[in-house]
Amino acid sequence: MGTPGVAVTGLARAAFSAFRVSIRLRVISPWAYLNWLVFPVLFAAVGLYVLSSPGAASSHVVYGVLGGGLIGYWSVAYLEGGNGIQEERWNGTLEQIFATPTPLWVILLGKICGGLLFGLLAFLPTAAFAYVGFHAVLPALDGGRFVISLGVLTLSFFCIALTLTPLFALWRWAFSMLNGFELGVYVLCGFMFPVAVLAPWAQGVAGFLAPTWAVRALYASTLAEGPHNFATWWLATIGLSLAYLAGAYFLYALVERRARMSGQLALA
Amino acid sequence: MKRLALEAGVFGRSTYLQYVALFQWANPQGYVAYKVLLPVTQILFFVELGVYATGRQNALYFALGNALQLTANAGIFGVIATVANERQYGTLPILLASPANRLITFLSRAVVNVIDGIATVVIGLAIVVVIYGLNLQHANLLLLALCVVVISLTTAGLGLMFGSIGLVMRDAIIIANIVYYVLLIICGINFPVSRLPGAVQVLAYALPLTRGVQAARDAAAGASLGQVGGLLAGELLVGLMWALGGYLLFRLLENWARRGGLQEAF
Amino acid sequence: MTTNPAIEARQLRKTYTTTRGVFRRERVERAALRGVDLKIAKGELFGLLGPNGAGKTTMVKIFTTLLLPASGTALVLGLDAVKDQWALRKRIGFVFGGERGLYWRLSGLDNLRYFADLYRVPPEVSRRRIPELLERLDLAGREKDRVELYSRGMKQRLHLARGLLNDPEVLFLDEPTIGLDPVGARELRVIVRELADAGKTVFLTTHYMFEADAICDRLAVIRDGVIVAEGTPSSIKTLVHDQGIVEFEVVGMPVERLAGLRSLPGVRSVAISEHELAQVVTVHCARPADVMTRLGVILDGIKLEKVSSREPTLEDAYVQLIGENPTNSEASP
Numbered sequence: 001m002g003t004p005g006v007a008v009t010g011l012a013r014a015a016f017s018a019f020r021v022s023i024r025l026r027v028i029s030p031w032a033y034l035n036w037l038v039f040p041v042l043f044a045a046v047g048l049y050v051l052s053s054p055g056a057a058s059s060h061v062v063y064g065v066l067g068g069g070l071i072g073y074w075s076v077a078y079l080e081g082g083n084g085i086q087e088e089r090w091n092g093t094l095e096q097i098f099a100t101p102t103p104l105w106v107i108l109l110g111k112i113c114g115g116l117l118f119g120l121l122a123f124l125p126t127a128a129f130a131y132v133g134f135h136a137v138l139p140a141l142d143g144g145r146f147v148i149s150l151g152v153l154t155l156s157f158f159c160i161a162l163t164l165t166p167l168f169a170l171w172r173w174a175f176s177m178l179n180g181f182e183l184g185v186y187v188l189c190g191f192m193f194p195v196a197v198l199a200p201w202a203q204g205v206a207g208f209l210a211p212t213w214a215v216r217a218l219y220a221s222t223l224a225e226g227p228h229n230f231a232t233w234w235l236a237t238i239g240l241s242l243a244y245l246a247g248a249y250f251l252y253a254l255v256e257r258r259a260r261m262s263g264q265l266a267l268a
Numbered sequence: 269m270k271r272l273a274l275e276a277g278v279f280g281r282s283t284y285l286q287y288v289a290l291f292q293w294a295n296p297q298g299y300v301a302y303k304v305l306l307p308v309t310q311i312l313f314f315v316e317l318g319v320y321a322t323g324r325q326n327a328l329y330f331a332l333g334n335a336l337q338l339t340a341n342a343g344i345f346g347v348i349a350t351v352a353n354e355r356q357y358g359t360l361p362i363l364l365a366s367p368a369n370r371l372i373t374f375l376s377r378a379v380v381n382v383i384d385g386i387a388t389v390v391i392g393l394a395i396v397v398v399i400y401g402l403n404l405q406h407a408n409l410l411l412l413a414l415c416v417v418v419i420s421l422t423t424a425g426l427g428l429m430f431g432s433i434g435l436v437m438r439d440a441i442i443i444a445n446i447v448y449y450v451l452l453i454i455c456g457i458n459f460p461v462s463r464l465p466g467a468v469q470v471l472a473y474a475l476p477l478t479r480g481v482q483a484a485r486d487a488a489a490g491a492s493l494g495q496v497g498g499l500l501a502g503e504l505l506v507g508l509m510w511a512l513g514g515y516l517l518f519r520l521l522e523n524w525a526r527r528g529g530l531q532e533a534f
Numbered sequence: 535m536t537t538n539p540a541i542e543a544r545q546l547r548k549t550y551t552t553t554r555g556v557f558r559r560e561r562v563e564r565a566a567l568r569g570v571d572l573k574i575a576k577g578e579l580f581g582l583l584g585p586n587g588a589g590k591t592t593m594v595k596i597f598t599t600l601l602l603p604a605s606g607t608a609l610v611l612g613l614d615a616v617k618d619q620w621a622l623r624k625r626i627g628f629v630f631g632g633e634r635g636l637y638w639r640l641s642g643l644d645n646l647r648y649f650a651d652l653y654r655v656p657p658e659v660s661r662r663r664i665p666e667l668l669e670r671l672d673l674a675g676r677e678k679d680r681v682e683l684y685s686r687g688m689k690q691r692l693h694l695a696r697g698l699l700n701d702p703e704v705l706f707l708d709e710p711t712i713g714l715d716p717v718g719a720r721e722l723r724v725i726v727r728e729l730a731d732a733g734k735t736v737f738l739t740t741h742y743m744f745e746a747d748a749i750c751d752r753l754a755v756i757r758d759g760v761i762v763a764e765g766t767p768s769s770i771k772t773l774v775h776d777q778g779i780v781e782f783e784v785v786g787m788p789v790e791r792l793a794g795l796r797s798l799p800g801v802r803s804v805a806i807s808e809h810e811l812a813q814v815v816t817v818h819c820a821r822p823a824d825v826m827t828r829l830g831v832i833l834d835g836i837k838l839e840k841v842s843s844r845e846p847t848l849e850d851a852y853v854q855l856i857g858e859n860p861t862n863s864e865a866s867p
């Protein structure tokens with residue numbers, strides 16, 4: 001048996017390989033373009049029109065500049081989680097990757113990173129659209145805090161995708177549910193308008209969602225006024241994300257065990 | 269008489285397939301997700317967005333518009349699913365080989381979806397009444413109902429066009445997805461059409477929903493049939509235009525297939 | 535050490551539990567393996583034969599760590615397929631027949647590189663090994679094409695290349711020649727034989743008797759989750775050695791006429807198979823000469839053609855072991 005160092009480089013290489021394959025498959029899939037290019041721009045368009053309605057406060061428009069990108073980023077991230085295993089099953093490759101000496105979560109980790117990188121692209125067309133169509137920019141952008149907030153948000157998306165994957169593999173119907181509820185997630189995470197406009201109970205629910213806090217920090221980093229409790233918001237997102245990961249750990253063990261009991265890896 | 273039985277048979281079979289498409293989700297959770305959760309969250313998202321931008325007093329403007337736009341969900345995706353089923357069950361060649369009236373065969377694809385569309389809007393409006401207290405005291409309810417029926421017909425007309433495109437393009441569902449959201453933007457659902465650039469306004473008036481939603485808003489405010497009759501007639505005409513376009517494309521593809529050009533499609 | 539078997543099963547059992555029905559959920563238990571004992575020596579090319587649903591794939595999946603047995607032990611290279619899965623996975627390879635299981639939109643080369651990394655083959659090794667495998671499996675020159683453009687045989691060879699990426703000591707092949715044309719199937723058989731000759735242990739399942747006869751060192755026949763025979767191809771044939779075979783062709787004979795044949799003393803089984811124009815009747819019996827002399831009497835008025843008696847083949851032994859209706863493994867023995 002090799003040294004731990006060799007083992008870790010081997011795992012890292014496997015994860016990176018999965019990352020590369022996930023990017024390659026995405027580059028040639030029309031659906032991927034729909035999710036990071038077309039839908040985000042369409043949402044940005046509605047958002048920008050509504051947010052710049054006569055009488056609306058001018059500061060609202062940042063939600064139009066970033067909202068479409070956030071929606072696109074999230075869609076790609078959760079679809080990756082939802083389809084990560086199902087896609088391999090359709091290909092008939094699930095058994096093949098499952099039987100390799102690389103744990104499933106390492107492979108999925110690579111695939112999810114590929115998805116997130118694609119998801120980040122969603123900010124480009126939406127911001128460009130906002131600038132060209134509405135001359136909307138981020139007036140008081142605090143670059144450092146913005147980048148950190150985006151990084152923290154990315155961490156939360158990553159943890160959520162990693163958690164959703166085994167969850168959806170175990171309970172397929174949960175994926176349809178989340179699909180049906182997609183716009184509800186946009187509401188609760190405050191992607192296009194602040195959670196503060198919601199009823200108190202809904203704000204309570206939103207507080208348990210890791211992205212909510214990072215999104216709040218992200219918007220705060222573009223606005224001059226308002227409270228700026230960045231450290232608290234970032235920690236809230238990080239804490240919740242790690243809690244999700246702990247749950248994911250058990251879900252993966254359950255998936256591995258169930259798959260090997262029932263032999264259902266091959267089923268379409 | 270025999271002829272009539274034949275038409276009825278084709279009509280029945282097609283209606284059955286639409287029914288199958290409608291309930292293709294193998295489990296009740298799927299139905300809940302796409303027929304209840306999706307409409308509710310769509311309405312919630314746009315109403316709350318509108319409230320944030322323009323104030324609570326405008327909630328009903330957004331609520332009503334989005335509830336009505338839900339017909340497009342049934343009209344467009346329903347018809348595409350029907351065509352996909354015809355393909356999967358291999359019934360299309362049978363329909364084409366039968367001497368049944370082409371127009372009836374074609375139009376029959378939309379029947380269940382129109383009814384489903386009406387049902388979806390009723391669900392949507394019920395949600396709006398419960399959550400946002402939509403007050404219909406002054407509304408012309410009969411006229412509003414008429415508007416809902418008309419909009420369901422016209423969005424299904426647009427759906428028929430996509431049904432025909434779906435015969436040649438396997439990824440027609442992608443285009444349908446895009447069109448669904450385009451309707452949400454440009455048809456006066458969430459902001460007046462007048463705010464759009466001129467060229468886009470022209471497109472908006474060439475699509476279903478734009479006039480119908482306007483008429484429905486007026487009806488909800490108590491307008492009479494005389495006041496919105498023009499809008500409704502225009503809406504019907506637009507829907508008919510799309511359905512006719514879809515039918516012509518369907519016949520074109522059929523002839524093309526007969527000459528052996530389109531083996532795969534049918 | 536040298537006597538350690540490469541693959542060993544001890545009292546291996548597997549039961550699948552499935553649920554049926556949407557509203558009234560009903561649990562159905564299905565025994566796929568009912569106490570299998572098996573030992574396969576290092577370097578052996580071992581064939582597992584059996585009708586559909588007999589449990590062949592189930593066995594392969596247990597050995598390849600994809601499936602947990604209900605009870606019993608599965609050892610490969612002395613490692614427990616349940617407990618030592620991570621160590622074991624590095625040292626074995628497997629290939630399931632059929633076209634699925636590859637990324638069709640990627641090139642063959644990309645597929646191999648990806649799986650080499652997942653198998654944690656060091657890059658300096660895979661840089662050398664992948665071209666070798668491509669060459670050996672006759673894919674060189676096409677490796678940059680997308681897999682969806684490959685023929686079925688090429689996809690199957692790519693599968694085999696994938697299974698060999700980690701230079702496994704034991705290779706599991708589940709119906710590797712399924713759906714291949716005769717030439718492609720033969721090419722694959724030659725490669726598999728060469729692998730075994732080079733010292734790899736190969737565990738192969740197949741439905742083709744001549745395939746098993748041609749390349750396997752040793753065979754087992756599984757029926758309904760139980761091994762019913764085990765040995766070299768020729769020793770399995772001796773199971774039916776005391777039997778002669780009489781075979782003849784007829785055209786359009788009513789099946790009832792065979793009843794007379796069945797009741798003859800010494801006749802063990804009468805099988806009938808449809809060929810293009812004629813039916814071929816195979817009679818397994820103790821004394822072929824006796825049957826030959828009585829044929830004319832029993833099948834009076836029917837034109838018999840190509841009457842012959844012959845030595846048993848592996849297929850005859852198989853039919854004898856599985857019963858006259860080999861597809862019906864559900865019937866209990």
Ligand SMILES: Nc1ncnc2c1ncn2[C@@H]1O[C@H](COP(=O)(O)OP(=O)(O)OP(=O)(O)O)[C@@H](O)[C@H]1O
Nearest residue numbers: 262263264550552566585586587588589590591592
């Ligand atoms: N995932 C599963 N869930 C439930 N039952 C299964 C599953 N996989 C196999 N079975 C059942 O177990 C039995 C053995 O199946 P197995 O696939 O091992 O047979 P096989 O010998 O490989 O057959 P074939 O020659 O058709 O490939 C069959 O009765 C089959 O129906």
Ligand SMILES: [Mg+2]
Nearest residue numbers: 590591592708
């Ligand atoms: Mg099998």
